Amino acid sequence: MFAARQAIGTIQRRAFSVSARDASKVAVLGAGGGIGQPLSLLLKLNPRVTELALYDVRGAPGVAADCSHVNTKSVVKGYEQADVAAALKDSEIVLIPAGVPRKPGMTRDDLFNTNASIVRDLAKAAAEHCPKANILIISNPVNSTVPIAAEVFKAAGVYDPKRMFGVTTLDVVRASRFISQLKSTDPASENIVVVGGHSGATIVPLLSQSGYNLEGEQLDAYVKRVQFGGDEVVQAKGGAGSATLSMAMAGARFAESLLKAAQGEKGVIEPTFVDSPLYKDQGVDFFASQVELGPNGVEKIHPVGQITDYEQKLLDACLKDLKGNIEKGVKFAKENP
Ligand SMILES: NC(=O)C1=CN([C@@H]2O[C@H](COP(=O)(O)OP(=O)(O)OC[C@H]3O[C@@H](n4cnc5c(N)ncnc54)[C@H](O)[C@@H]3O)[C@@H](O)[C@H]2O)C=CC1
Numbered sequence: 001m002f003a004a005r006q007a008i009g010t011i012q013r014r015a016f017s018v019s020a021r022d023a024s025k026v027a028v029l030g031a032g033g034g035i036g037q038p039l040s041l042l043l044k045l046n047p048r049v050t051e052l053a054l055y056d057v058r059g060a061p062g063v064a065a066d067c068s069h070v071n072t073k074s075v076v077k078g079y080e081q082a083d084v085a086a087a088l089k090d091s092e093i094v095l096i097p098a099g100v101p102r103k104p105g106m107t108r109d110d111l112f113n114t115n116a117s118i119v120r121d122l123a124k125a126a127a128e129h130c131p132k133a134n135i136l137i138i139s140n141p142v143n144s145t146v147p148i149a150a151e152v153f154k155a156a157g158v159y160d161p162k163r164m165f166g167v168t169t170l171d172v173v174r175a176s177r178f179i180s181q182l183k184s185t186d187p188a189s190e191n192i193v194v195v196g197g198h199s200g201a202t203i204v205p206l207l208s209q210s211g212y213n214l215e216g217e218q219l220d221a222y223v224k225r226v227q228f229g230g231d232e233v234v235q236a237k238g239g240a241g242s243a244t245l246s247m248a249m250a251g252a253r254f255a256e257s258l259l260k261a262a263q264g265e266k267g268v269i270e271p272t273f274v275d276s277p278l279y280k281d282q283g284v285d286f287f288a289s290q291v292e293l294g295p296n297g298v299e300k301i302h303p304v305g306q307i308t309d310y311e312q313k314l315l316d317a318c319l320k321d322l323k324g325n326i327e328k329g330v331k332f333a334k335e336n337p
């Protein structure tokens, strides 16, 4: 009886995964870059991905040829500048790491002038060629580039707030790794909640929700390390860019979670920066919190929940900065359509 049920389960899973796999085309825009290359490799290793479209203004065909030799079933194609329509057509997920990274001494906001128009133009192409895809924005400053992409989709009449995501997974990956270093725990079993946005003071780790109780200077140092983890990498790379490998892992994890949810898995929760009702009354239209994913993208946005007074102060500072970052993105998109 048990064996029969197991066999039926296996057949059902196979049948389900075959039909779900048919639709799983993933596009990476900026695939030739520091994040794009390892991200493409990780996606090539993911059996849920059936087709991988790698697009960049330079270098994507080479990355695609290289990835295509990896012995997994998915088909990999590289696309150059003129081919963005073909890269995007039928994509279920579009990851966007296109744009310039920071150098030491720069903030993420210093990237705005260059990356705002790159994200705007790629969002326009996605709105035209795959309006129903899940759009995953990695390009910084995420707090502003996500509102820009949302405005572009609104202007094209195809905005679905459930399918527009800022990728903040790396903040949770870092928060989880850093606490495991302090507490000598297994980082893989840590999942520290991080809310807010993706830059400095807008990154708010909620350690208390994991039952940890750091105090005083140790807590300050932990929070600062999570908020400025990106700077640690920028400094260490000494002008050669920012986090690429850990970001590729984080982006691949988020894409995997979306694919799992699209293929029917329940209870898939990831932190992500989305059009959120949580602080709209304070003029903050986008906010990262725990989000349950489903077949239509965002299934449920979890509230921030119970936090300490210390965390409330962090959140207040976050909301103030975030509001300005979001407004800046919206203003840019409206004035530079
Ligand atoms: N959300 C997050 O947690 C993180 C975000 N980032 C951001 O990701 C972005 C990319 O970083 P890297 O890969 O290190 O930079 P990179 O310079 O190594 O690669 C960027 C790639 O984008 C391509 N590109 C530029 N304009 C394009 C366009 N219009 N269409 C298609 N491709 C285009 C470039 O040719 C290049 O290959 C940066 O803005 C960085 O700040 C980086 C780490 C973490």
Ligand SMILES: O=C([O-])CC(=O)C(=O)O
Residues within 6 Å of the ligand: 101, 102, 108, 140, 170, 229, 230, 231, 233, 234, 242, 243
């Ligand atoms: O720090 C940067 O500029 C890149 C980034 O967003 C991160 O590593 O979190």
